[in-house]
Amino acid sequence: MNRFFDLPSDLQHSWFGLIGLHLREALLPVLAGLLAALPIAQLCVRFRWLYPPVLGLTTVLYAIPSLAFFVVLIDYTGQTELTVMIPLAVYSLVVLVPAIVDGVRSVPQETLAAATAMGLGPVRRYLQVQLPIAVPAIIAGLRVATVSSISLVSVGMLIGNQGALGNLLNDANIYHRPELAVNSVLTTAVLAILADGALVLLRLLLTPWMPRRTGRPARVAEAARPDTATPADAAVPALEDAAR
């Protein structure tokens, strides 16, 4: 274990360098996914008929294994970080759209009416009322997307050392150094837990009106009746807690 942080030269990075690379490859796609998910979710809230087909499409996209996604993209984006980040952004989008739609929809009609009565236009009503109330649901989605993204970056190792901390795995194998694989798994797991914790903190900061210990019961109550929902709706909880 004394060579735990002694990384082979072909990785071309120090341990901290790999961590930075890993965070970039994992978090930028989540951010991109969030930026794309917000307008898509808003459209789905505005036009209810749009939601089932969007959900169907995203479910199919989500079912595609990441490695296959990477390999097909190589032709267009080369063996680059971008090839790893595009699928991760898509997976994040898939997790976030239902989370945001459910969050925004959960805003009570009376609240909206009150906002309108206060003279808020649709844009301000969305930014100042709907979005803040949806924050817990959005953060719940972000947690799932972030943890899964951090885990999946490692698979990028297979397309020419684009897996940041995952690249350690190949070297552990070819140079017979198991400690490098332990390093990869532990570091990745710790990053995921820290990112998850940071998002929980963020939610506490953004929603001071919420009781400190909850945030889940609302989701449980919703998920508890999959049979009254359409089959497409039933797919939503299946996408949660994902970390392939």
Next chain:
Amino acid sequence: MRSGAAAVALAATAALLAGCSSSGGKTDDPLSGGKAGDGTVVVGSNNFPESILLADVYGEALKAKGVKVEYKPNIGSRETTYGLLKNGSITVLPEYNGALLAYLDKKAAPKSVAATTAAVSAKLAPKLALLNPSPAEDKDSVTVNAATAQKYHLTSSSSIADLKDAAQDLVIGGSPEFQTRQQGLEGLKSVYGLHFKSFKALDAGGPLTQAALKKNLVQAADLFTTDPTVTKEKFVVLQDPKNLFGFENVQPLVHKPGLDRKGTDALNAVSAKLDTAALLKLDTQVQTQDKDPLEVAKAWLKSEGLA
């Protein structure tokens, strides 16, 4: 007010991410380093230890001559790296002349190293060129484990053809690409008439293949002739009288527009000094003595007066 807080948080996240991306460094950004336009030579390697080592050897020799070098190690199989050379994403790749020829032309059967180089050159994409071959050879092979050798009375003087009757009971292992290559299942079928019971996809002569052969999960496998484990595990490398695996000299394949005269000379100087014994010695240092390939490469270049 709440949305204000949300916007601040979002902006902070974005700033953080931007910070991450700029701290990632310039030279290792694969998008900026894609084309070798700024004089930087991109040295790539396939996904097995010897290729990574050879990339270090050639790359460090270039560096010693003042050439700006960027490494792209562990890319994948030839099926991938050839395309990257063609479009200039990588400039230099340590290749093996016979294997490259089999990839470009399944039917070719040259009788000498020079003929192999000529045959490859005739088939290469326009902007690519092979530099001088080194005397160092590392062939693919059909290698059987000790138990199989004993069972079918195979020795180091036996040939692949001697497997003709046994093959249908044997599982052969190799890299996934071995399954569809001429220097692989296809050639073993068409040249030697061997039909194995099944094929097990492992890795390119790496730890998976070595372990699978040792544990008898496969009875025969494609191992490299410079593999230090062959002697260690008493594996038997079968002779190849029909020359399926041809000449396999280490020979740099380059994307011509990315490499100047100075670089070409530096690479040729390395090839002139690299022979099979030296390669085996370097491989052993990396694969069984736990040394870092870059250090091994630098030390060898120094001892040969190349750096």
Next chain:
Amino acid sequence: MNVLHFVNAFFGDGSHWHGYDGIPARLAEHLRYSLIALALAAAIGLPVGLLTGHYGRGGNTLALIATAGRALPSFGLLVLMFILLGFGLVPVMIPLVVLAVPPILVTTYEAVRSVDPAPVDAARGMGMAESRVLFRVELPVALPLILSGLRSAAIQIVSTATIAAYVSLGGLGRYIVDGLYQRDYEKVVGGATLVAVLALATLALFWAVARWAVSPGVRRSG
């Protein structure tokens, strides 16, 4: 659309339909890995989730276990286990089970916890034993949510079982990994299509099971 072209070419090639590398054989291997992993994960997650949910204890511990389980990278765990344990099914089962236990465990716990306390109290008042309260009252009401946890786990297993191919096992991932190294898009796209179809079939199966197994009374009260 060239992806469709690849799909056509892959499924149209007769040689892809038989032998040890044929679609039926690879599909059977994939199903086998997935079912074993799901069974193992359910054998761990269901009893623990039911008991902790019934007694309402250990929620925080479960949340910690679930967070840790989700944080462990499947691919990294696979390679690490392979290096430590060598060839075989075990190095593949460990990451798949680690992946699948958290959703089963957490949803089962929350499903039982969130059962309306009134009927549970009524059942106790009628003199039902604790085990009967759990299996006759809480379980039927919690079943839809428990099934959704199992379904989530199953989908993830089906999709992730593809990585088994990296350590030389079979399954549908074989096509994707082989296709990567052989630069054969037909195989990659064909393999990915099969995995996606299998995942959607799993969704449909769970939907049908829920229809059949969930008591009509529970369905209405939802």
